[in-house]
Amino acid sequence: MRAVDIIIKKRDKLELTKEEIEFFISGYTKGDIPDYQAAAWAMAVLLNGMTPRETTDLTLAMAHSGDVLDLSGVVDIALDKHSTGGVGDKTTLAVLPMVVAAGLPVGKMSGRGLGFSGGTLDKMESIPGYRTDLTTEEFLEQLRTVGIVLTGQSADLAPADGKLYALRDVTGTVPSIPLIASSIMSKKLAAGAQGIVLDVKVGRGAFMQTLDDARELAQLMVDIARLAGRRAIALLSDMNQPLGYAVGNALEVKEAIDTLHGHGPADFYEHCLKVAAYMLILGGKAKTEEEGRAIAAHTISDGSAWEKFRALVQAQGGDVAYVDEPERLPRASLVESMLAPKSGYVARIDAREVGETAVILGAGREKKGDPIDHAVGIVVHKKVGEPIEEGEPLLTIHANDEARLNEAEERLWGAVEISPEKPEPLPHFYGVIGL
Ligand code: URA
Numbered sequence: 001m002r003a004v005d006i007i008i009k010k011r012d013k014l015e016l017t018k019e020e021i022e023f024f025i026s027g028y029t030k031g032d033i034p035d036y037q038a039a040a041w042a043m044a045v046l047l048n049g050m051t052p053r054e055t056t057d058l059t060l061a062m063a064h065s066g067d068v069l070d071l072s073g074v075v076d077i078a079l080d081k082h083s084t085g086g087v088g089d090k091t092t093l094a095v096l097p098m099v100v101a102a103g104l105p106v107g108k109m110s111g112r113g114l115g116f117s118g119g120t121l122d123k124m125e126s127i128p129g130y131r132t133d134l135t136t137e138e139f140l141e142q143l144r145t146v147g148i149v150l151t152g153q154s155a156d157l158a159p160a161d162g163k164l165y166a167l168r169d170v171t172g173t174v175p176s177i178p179l180i181a182s183s184i185m186s187k188k189l190a191a192g193a194q195g196i197v198l199d200v201k202v203g204r205g206a207f208m209q210t211l212d213d214a215r216e217l218a219q220l221m222v223d224i225a226r227l228a229g230r231r232a233i234a235l236l237s238d239m240n241q242p243l244g245y246a247v248g249n250a251l252e253v254k255e256a257i258d259t260l261h262g263h264g265p266a267d268f269y270e271h272c273l274k275v276a277a278y279m280l281i282l283g284g285k286a287k288t289e290e291e292g293r294a295i296a297a298h299t300i301s302d303g304s305a306w307e308k309f310r311a312l313v314q315a316q317g318g319d320v321a322y323v324d325e326p327e328r329l330p331r332a333s334l335v336e337s338m339l340a341p342k343s344g345y346v347a348r349i350d351a352r353e354v355g356e357t358a359v360i361l362g363a364g365r366e367k368k369g370d371p372i373d374h375a376v377g378i379v380v381h382k383k384v385g386e387p388i389e390e391g392e393p394l395l396t397i398h399a400n401d402e403a404r405l406n407e408a409e410e411r412l413w414g415a416v417e418i419s420p421e422k423p424e425p426l427p428h429f430y431g432v433i434g435l
Helices: 003-011 018-030 035-048 052-063 091-101 120-124 136-145 159-169 177-190 211-227 249-260 266-282 289-301 304-315 351-361 402-413
Strands: 079-083 106-110 148-152 195-202 231-238 334-339 344-349 377-380 393-399 416-419 429-433
Touching (some): 003 035, 018 035, 018 052, 018 159, 035 159, 035 177, 052 159, 052 211, 079 091, 079 177, 079 266, 091 106, 091 120, 091 148, 091 249, 091 266, 091 289, 091 304, 106 136, 120 148, 159 177, 195 211, 195 266, 211 231, 211 429, 231 266, 249 266, 249 304, 266 289, 289 304, 351 377, 393 402, 393 416
Parallel strands (some): 195 231
Antiparallel strands (some): 231 429, 334 393, 344 416, 377 393
């Protein structure tokens, strides 16, 4: 078999066999197939697509390109969740403790932010001492003894995806539904997940800009899970405006802590209840969304979810004094509010612009490996559809640099709109796939 023939076959819109896909992925992982051939192949896939069968074979080939965790001896059912990436998305920080407090241990591997979309690891690292580099042995031990783990993806899991994702990032081949679906699902399968809630974001601040694309991606991932002998439920959720109020690492940790104490933003709390409810359904603790939501809400009102979050921070070396008193978390030196120039209704808070502005402030990275500033970010004070009076704070910028603060303010004025008519509030969710 030759790599060039596989590229030509995909260029000519033909369906690749399982053997061809396995040959290509294993050759690329080992370094026998060079980057330029993998780039040509990825572009052929982006342009010509893949059948669901090809995508499943690609997912399995990438999942088996390194170690595959087997959590069956550690938990009754290995649960996971995954967000396709968004702005202000601190869901894992609140949902994981809720699900664990409801009696289902969860060990989760998360990623870093890239571009305008934030990453769970960066947020957790706002807490001094918190380790995101647990070894596989430490991961398993903590899952066994504490019941909750939130760490980085081990380099030994799905290494083909790590290599291919970095290549796609610089070759214009990220926005391909089969490549995104196989990238996400290969990591979940390699991490041993048996039940997965997929939070597929749609809108301005998401990879998927249209509901049709989001639905196609969600259905494909649900099908891959089934063909791989696992179960996935996908939620289609809105990402036109930021989720919750806070965007930026320490600001988001603080908002997640507020939520765990029962006073988080309404939209974010609603989001968490729904994601947690479906994890509880997959884990056999709830039969319906209503039942799952009630169980999840109880873990907030009785303080048990908060206790699990605290136990997680402690187990991973974080200083709990910072989560007990979140005002001690990193704070920016310059805090400036943007006041509404007129009265009316908030008609637009462009999530993508807010996310990109947060990167300018230093909350995210332009490219992999860039350092980040945990303190900086943006707080949204009103959601789309809410009334606002002239002079009321619309957004607050947290910055550590005067020039960046000014640039952020200029950009953000273009990201928001106040209208005299009341617009419809944006929905939280557009549907559930795979129930
Ligand atoms: N997230 C991933 O893990 N992979 C992609 O390809 C896109 C988003």
